[in-house]
Amino acid sequence: xxxxILVTGGAGFVGSHTVLELLNAGHTVYCVDNLCNAYSxxxxxxxxxxxxxxxxxxxxxxxxxxxxxxxxDLLTVFRKHKVDCVVHFAALKxxxxxxxxxLQYYQNNITGTSVLLEVMxxxxxxKFVYSSSATVYGEPRKLPITESHPTGNCTNPYxxxxxxxxxxxxxxxxxxxxxxxxxxxxxxxxxxxxxxxxGEDPNGEPNNLMPYIAQVAVGRRERxxxxxxxxxxxxxxxxxxYIHIVDLAEGHVHAxxxxxxxxxSGFRVYNLGTGRGYSVLEVVAAFSKASEREVKYELVDRxxxxxxxxxxxxTLAARELGWTAKRGLEEMCQDAWNWQKNNPNGFAG
Amino acid sequence: xxxxILVTGGAGFVGSHTVLELLNAGHTVYCVDNLCNAYSxxxxxxxxxxxxxxxxxxxxxxxxxxxxxxxxDLLTVFRKHKVDCVVHFAALKxxxxxxxxxLQYYQNNITGTSVLLEVMxxxxxxKFVYSSSATVYGEPRKLPITESHPTGNCTNPYxxxxxxxxxxxxxxxxxxxxxxxxxxxxxxxxxxxxxxxxGEDPNGEPNNLMPYIAQVAVGRRERxxxxxxxxxxxxxxxxxxYIHIVDLAEGHVHAxxxxxxxxxSGFRVYNLGTGRGYSVLEVVAAFSKASEREVKYELVDRxxxxxxxxxxxxTLAARELGWTAKRGLEEMCQDAWNWQKNNPNGFAG
Numbered sequence: 001x002x003x004x005i006l007v008t009g010g011a012g013f014v015g016s017h018t019v020l021e022l023l024n025a026g027h028t029v030y031c032v033d034n035l036c037n038a039y040s041x042x043x044x045x046x047x048x049x050x051x052x053x054x055x056x057x058x059x060x061x062x063x064x065x066x067x068x069x070x071x072x073d074l075l076t077v078f079r080k081h082k083v084d085c086v087v088h089f090a091a092l093k094x095x096x097x098x099x100x101x102x103l104q105y106y107q108n109n110i111t112g113t114s115v116l117l118e119v120m121x122x123x124x125x126x127k128f129v130y131s132s133s134a135t136v137y138g139e140p141r142k143l144p145i146t147e148s149h150p151t152g153n154c155t156n157p158y159x160x161x162x163x164x165x166x167x168x169x170x171x172x173x174x175x176x177x178x179x180x181x182x183x184x185x186x187x188x189x190x191x192x193x194x195x196x197x198x199g200e201d202p203n204g205e206p207n208n209l210m211p212y213i214a215q216v217a218v219g220r221r222e223r224x225x226x227x228x229x230x231x232x233x234x235x236x237x238x239x240x241x242y243i244h245i246v247d248l249a250e251g252h253v254h255a256x257x258x259x260x261x262x263x264x265s266g267f268r269v270y271n272l273g274t275g276r277g278y279s280v281l282e283v284v285a286a287f288s289k290a291s292e293r294e295v296k297y298e299l300v301d302r303x304x305x306x307x308x309x310x311x312x313x314x315t316l317a318a319r320e321l322g323w324t325a326k327r328g329l330e331e332m333c334q335d336a337w338n339w340q341k342n343n344p345n346g347f348a349g
Numbered sequence: 350x351x352x353x354i355l356v357t358g359g360a361g362f363v364g365s366h367t368v369l370e371l372l373n374a375g376h377t378v379y380c381v382d383n384l385c386n387a388y389s390x391x392x393x394x395x396x397x398x399x400x401x402x403x404x405x406x407x408x409x410x411x412x413x414x415x416x417x418x419x420x421x422d423l424l425t426v427f428r429k430h431k432v433d434c435v436v437h438f439a440a441l442k443x444x445x446x447x448x449x450x451x452l453q454y455y456q457n458n459i460t461g462t463s464v465l466l467e468v469m470x471x472x473x474x475x476k477f478v479y480s481s482s483a484t485v486y487g488e489p490r491k492l493p494i495t496e497s498h499p500t501g502n503c504t505n506p507y508x509x510x511x512x513x514x515x516x517x518x519x520x521x522x523x524x525x526x527x528x529x530x531x532x533x534x535x536x537x538x539x540x541x542x543x544x545x546x547x548g549e550d551p552n553g554e555p556n557n558l559m560p561y562i563a564q565v566a567v568g569r570r571e572r573x574x575x576x577x578x579x580x581x582x583x584x585x586x587x588x589x590x591y592i593h594i595v596d597l598a599e600g601h602v603h604a605x606x607x608x609x610x611x612x613x614s615g616f617r618v619y620n621l622g623t624g625r626g627y628s629v630l631e632v633v634a635a636f637s638k639a640s641e642r643e644v645k646y647e648l649v650d651r652x653x654x655x656x657x658x659x660x661x662x663x664t665l666a667a668r669e670l671g672w673t674a675k676r677g678l679e680e681m682c683q684d685a686w687n688w689q690k691n692n693p694n695g696f697a698g
Contacts, residue, residue: 099520099523099524100524101524102517102520102521102523102524103463103466103467103470103517103521106459106463106517107460107463107464107467110455110459110460110463110513111456111459111460111463114452114455114456114459114460115456117452118452118456121452152501152502153501156520157517157520160513160516160520164459164509164513164516167509167513168451168452168455168506171448171451171455171505171506171509172451172452174448174451175448175449175450175451
């Protein structure tokens with residue numbers, strides 16, 4: 001059934017790919033973004049990522065340059081459209097930066113979400129998909145990580161903001177049975193849309209592995225720093241569960257289907273991953289092969305707060321959402337490379 | 350050294366007693382309160398509690414009817430006065446209510462604190478005393494509870510909001526060495542000022558034991574419900590570390606002395622308690638004796654989320670703040686009763 005979906009932070013990496021899949025699925029999308037992390041050329045009404053989403057899909061995104069912390073602006077958008085469901089991406093997301101400016105992270109991520117939820121309740125919208133992260137699990141006690149793994153013990157403000165927000169959502173659902181909330185715990189989203197027209201476009205030095213590798217391959221950066229080569233993993237480098245961004249986006253579409261079917265209520269969490277871990281060096285090798293470029297790297301010390309291995313148990317999402325990741329590491333690298341080589345400087349061109 | 354101290358939530362129970370002791374210690378006090386939980390008569394510029402604090406001390410409180418979530422209003426106050434240190438009480442505090450309206454709790458307690466801290470940083474004030482709670486310890490793993498006891502695992506939004514705020518303060522201090530923050534973890538504040546002019550004045554049905562007992566003793570309520578009589582404690586009822594409100598207020602004065610001496614930096618936590626636990630029935634007996642009234646009670650089921658026993662290890666505050674609670678249970682009951690019998694309907698008269 002076509003729905004009216006309001007997407008916050010829809011101009012970002014996960015947001016734009018999800019908006020694309022929502023349009024492909026026939027939904028109407030209203031997007032709210034404060035553009036703090038998205039490129040748009042001066043004259044454009046739309047951020048570049050969403051302009052390209054429109055080109056790819058032939059669909060339309062109604063865009064609002066609104067900060068979710070601004071209650072009145074947000075209320076205006078909700079009053080203008082009959083919204084069935086909200087997908088909430090808007091958040092700051094850089095771990096290192098979160099340690100330098102924690103208050104901004106808490107204000108954006110927690111206050112922002114609280115304001116959004118209050119406004120939703122005011123206008124009578126109670127279906128919510130939250131953009132969470134495997135970071136809420138802290139250091140894994142057992143692998144693969146199931147959704148019943150304890151949460152908390154996060155080591156940085158970014159991670160805490162995700163964990164705190166999940167707790168707020170849980171309390172909210174317990175306080176009022178009208179809420180139906182799905183929290184999607186992402187493992188490591190990578191890759192790009194097959195067209196190479198949208199992809200990950202980090203500001204400044206990338207925080208995540210694959211954009212860094214891609215920038216090395218394309219010649220924007222000299223070499224990759226591999227943080228830690230003495231972990232208890234097959235080759236000593238950190239192991240993560242990388243998931244293709246299009247698979248991840250499709251997971252959101254499935255979550256919305258489930259929510260709109262009315263078959264789930266209260267607070268639900270699902271891992272979005274492949275269930276398979278790859279080491280940093282495996283990713284480097286796969287990317288080199290896909291790009292046919294050498295990716296120079298050096299082994300350096302561990303970063304504080306990093307963990308050895310993390311990968312998901314993905315059976316719950318398969319069972320309850322009918323969703324499984326379909327794309328493997330090779331395709332992740334090919335698509336990331338296709339995006340990078342066609343957009344060596346990201347959306348700014 | 351006399352300081353300029355801004356107190357948020359200064360009209361409340363802990364706030365008003367602390368303002369009183371700050372004035373007694375020679376400090377200048379600016380008070381910010383949104384009066385959501387304080388009585389003031391229509392014509393009065395000051396909430397009744399602070400009017401009486403002025404009468405008792407002969408001092409002056411500069412009062413602002415400001416909600417700390419209102420950035421501009423708060424900034425105006427900070428720009429008007431040279432503030433040396435902030436003591437932050439403003440928060441919602443009823444456990445049961447927090448389960449019913451969690452978003453309001455998170456907005457008041459977390460967003461409110463974040464806005465306050467941002468404004469402080471903007472005007473260059475970095476000394477902060479936070480009104481925390483033993484609730485951050487969750488279910489105690491070991492008694493007495495030391496400050497190094499793990500925090501988290503709180504079972505309700507009120508408790509979580511205290512725990513989350515401590516984490517935010519910790520992150521803030523790690524991000525910027527100019528901050529010096531003392532978080533005071535209260536055990537169970539009871540009693541009232543010796544004059545009987547200020548005391549605890551809960552709206553509606555009291556959430557805490559002693560005001561409930563006092564309202565039974567004075568005839569406002571028929572009988573006390575004792576939640577749980579099968580705990581693993583000497584008489585089966587819950588054991589708590591009650592602390593006289595004036596002792597607690599003096600703890601804040603000591604914390605401010607320590608902060609202003611410059612001898613501590615970063616994030617510090619101190620338990621404020623007596624180190625001694627009393628059961629519900631012991632408190633009932635002591636209050637009956639002090640009031641010379643019968644306190645009817647009935648034993649009912651446990652409340653979900655309540656714990657058997659909680660009492661503080663108080664050596665850290667003694668060693669580092671030079672502070673120890675001096676008033677025992679008898680005095681707590683006498684002073685609570687003195688307040689109750691002179692103000693059977695609280696400040697409203």
